[in-house]
Amino acid sequence: MPNRRDLSHVGVATTRQEQKERTRQAILAAALELTSEQGFAGLSLRQVAREVGFVPTAFYRHFDSMEQLGLALVEQSFVPLRHMLRDARRDPATYDDVISASAQVLHRVVLANRSRFVFIARERFGGVAAVRAAIRHELQLFVTDLTTDLERFAQLQHWSADDVQMAARLFVNLMVSTAERLVETPSEAVREQEQIVTDVTRQMRLIVIGFAGWRPR
Amino acid sequence: MPNRRDLSHVGVATTRQEQKERTRQAILAAALELTSEQGFAGLSLRQVAREVGFVPTAFYRHFDSMEQLGLALVEQSFVPLRHMLRDARRDPATYDDVISASAQVLHRVVLANRSRFVFIARERFGGVAAVRAAIRHELQLFVTDLTTDLERFAQLQHWSADDVQMAARLFVNLMVSTAERLVETPSEAVREQEQIVTDVTRQMRLIVIGFAGWRPR
DNA sequence: TTCGTGAGTGAACATGTGTGCACCGTAACA
DNA sequence: TGTTACGGTGCACACATGTTCACTCACGAA
Structure with missing residues (x-):
């Protein structure tokens, strides 16, 4: 049985799908933030990754x-x-x-x-x-x-x-x-x-x- | 005295500033065309140059x-x-x-x-x-x-x-x-x-x- | 306790980008 | 008739980009 209390760090409860949802939200937030400065068309996948704290390829785990x-x-x-x-x-x-x-x-x-x-x-x-x-x-x-x-x-x-x-x-x-x-x-x-x-x-x-x-x- | 009838090619009357104005208009037209497909923020200088029939650096002769x-x-x-x-x-x-x-x-x-x-x-x-x-x-x-x-x-x-x-x-x-x-x-x-x-x-x-x-x- | 799945890594690639620089050819002026 | 100013060329550079592939390693089911 998985131990849901074994937190990777402080504060956040972390099941696997919770974590996935959380980074998905982080992507959305980062994209929204960046878009407000330069427009979505001028937004690059790598910029989003950088803002989230990602490596670029991880993006594809969440969006095609x-x-x-x-x-x-x-x-x-x-x-x-x-x-x-x-x-x-x-x-x-x-x-x-x-x-x-x-x-x-x-x-x-x-x-x-x-x-x-x-x-x-x-x-x-x-x-x-x-x-x-x-x-x-x-x-x-x-x-x-x-x-x-x-x-x-x-x-x-x-x-x-x-x-x-x-x-x-x-x-x-x-x-x-x-x-x-x-x-x-x-x-x-x-x-x-x-x-x-x-x-x-x-x-x-x-x-x-x-x-x-x-x-x- | 310059010979205004010595046209570089057929058809177009060409003083120097007429030519400059004409390519300026060509740039504007090309940019308008391309912008309607992808938005101005996603438009690159090189795309404009390509569309006009330019080398990229020539762009700077017309716009900073x-x-x-x-x-x-x-x-x-x-x-x-x-x-x-x-x-x-x-x-x-x-x-x-x-x-x-x-x-x-x-x-x-x-x-x-x-x-x-x-x-x-x-x-x-x-x-x-x-x-x-x-x-x-x-x-x-x-x-x-x-x-x-x-x-x-x-x-x-x-x-x-x-x-x-x-x-x-x-x-x-x-x-x-x-x-x-x-x-x-x-x-x-x-x-x-x-x-x-x-x-x-x-x-x-x-x-x-x-x-x-x-x-x- | 074992083990597969899947989120995230890191290097590599081909290609596109803005801009600096030395260069050309010719219209426009003296 | 020179001479110059200037629109346009060609090459180079140091980046940024999307996507590939093999990889790690911990969660979560068995």
Whole structure:
């Protein structure tokens, strides 16, 4: 029987698969860190290995290629965003406040996961086609989810399906643009960060006002 | 006296600076072409040289570094967009049609300058910091220009300066997002291209409807 | 206690890279 | 008609890169 208490060093409990998972996470973290400086396309396998404390060939024990790493990073980077939207749906805020609440939640999530959002923004149109496609797919999921959410709103009940999706896309675009704006503004610039939050609040409000006056054709 | 008719080969009139300008343009074109496949950060000086038909060191006769090339590409890529907006201002369309006219003009300009828009979209958050900054600056110029344009609209006369700029930013975001959408949709997919145009038309209309109901705080 | 599996090693390879340097040929000037 | 300035060449260098292969050695099952 294996002795799970025979630790190789202090502190970390180490079964074999735990260790593997841990270095996998280390690879993801290192790649995210390096990508935020130079972009994923300009990232080399050897750089990742060096950052992790690897020999280059050990990389292949975890990923077949850099492209696979990129896809894993997309997956990982969208997790906080998916959670944010899931929570928002689970706990439906009062109608009037939902706008400014959303803006502030977005702000908080972006700040707490800065490097992941940098990755998404940077690689959305970056050099690796497979990564681009994966990100586009994730964003499209948001559009369809939000479309079904919007269909429940009273004001939009008589809209055509096309129009509802158009509105959903407008919101998702706004979310993406805002996340990009937040990410390209240094987090110390508190004043400008707040300006972005009030901007997106007003922009959403402007759009919602538009809802009332919209007449489907 | 130099003999300008003594052409080195057929066809092209060749003064020295004309020739230099021509190869400079060739470099820009080659770089744009290659960037659309792999991103500027992953583009090497030698690749550019190979594509142009150069020896690598000749590159330095035209640009100090790849970074300088990147900045020149930004400058060049924004030209059609600047012209589009200049023309739009010069020839102010009738109020009601200005929206769908703008959408179609944007569509036309993006199609005619596809590779340039790919470059902007890709490098807006790409790996080269100086290039990112240059693109952000150009887009900020659009926001301030559009802000002064919007201030002339009757409906917005009583808005605060902040609100007008917020609205301008919403429009510029929409323009950028739409250009990105157009660019990531194959130009043969006529149906989807048209969907994008009608989407942006409706989205702008939705926002303008919001203008009417907006009450500054 | 034995032993296979598999994460990580280390050397080697062919190839790509940025840049320095001496060099050429000719357009543009005196 | 020289003479020069300069766009482009060719070679060299010291790197960095992806991938191969045979290897170690400890976990974890028997």
